[in-house]
Amino acid sequence: MQRLAIGAGIATVVALTLSACAVQGESQSPTTPPATSASTSTPLDLGQFTPAPSGAIDEDSGETIAPKAVATWGNSSRAAAVAAAETVMTAFARPTLDQTTWWAQLSPLLTQQAQLDYSYVDPANVPASAVTGHGALVDETSAYVARVQVPTDIGTYTLVLTRAGADSPWQASKLSPPEGVH
Numbered sequence: 001m002q003r004l005a006i007g008a009g010i011a012t013v014v015a016l017t018l019s020a021c022a023v024q025g026e027s028q029s030p031t032t033p034p035a036t037s038a039s040t041s042t043p044l045d046l047g048q049f050t051p052a053p054s055g056a057i058d059e060d061s062g063e064t065i066a067p068k069a070v071a072t073w074g075n076s077s078r079a080a081a082v083a084a085a086e087t088v089m090t091a092f093a094r095p096t097l098d099q100t101t102w103w104a105q106l107s108p109l110l111t112q113q114a115q116l117d118y119s120y121v122d123p124a125n126v127p128a129s130a131v132t133g134h135g136a137l138v139d140e141t142s143a144y145v146a147r148v149q150v151p152t153d154i155g156t157y158t159l160v161l162t163r164a165g166a167d168s169p170w171q172a173s174k175l176s177p178p179e180g181v182h
Contacts, residue, residue, distance in 0.1 A: 068165025084170035085148035
């Protein structure tokens with residue numbers, strides 16, 4: 001009889017614990033979402049924060065952190081993007097060069113990620129051997145990213161270029177060969 005009473009007591013404790021969890025879970029879910037409207041929030045006062053010190057070093061890249069001018073599209077930035085794409089493609093489309101010379105001239109024109117992506121390319125495997133015309137800017141959705149098409153002896157390559165700011169150089173992040181060419 002005593003075992004039956006203990007078993008019933010344990011069952012009661014378990015049932016009460018489970019029902020308390022269920023009730024507690026229900027009470028935690030709000031019936032109305034918290035107010036996040038712009039009209040009720042106060043604007044953030046950026047003046048209360050201390051700016052990063054001038055000359056700070058980025059831990060990841062080792063570069064000195066400095067304010068960058070905001071990039072916008074204008075005739076000079078469009079011309080710079082096209083010229084950069086033509087320069088990159090000219091450096092890339094030289095399959096007769098040895099890998100060391102080819103890479104030494106191409107790598108400074110690429111983003112850090114593109115340098116990693118293209119570092120093991122053998123120039124002998126590059127199908128294009130010459131730029132055959134002027135590049136054309138085909139996408140300027142962002143003032144920090146440009147898509148430029150450059151004609152070559154095997155067709156038109158599409159290059160994606162990026163820049164960090166208005167005063168930063170355009171660098172290639174991707175070179176895509178004409179469709180059907182690998």
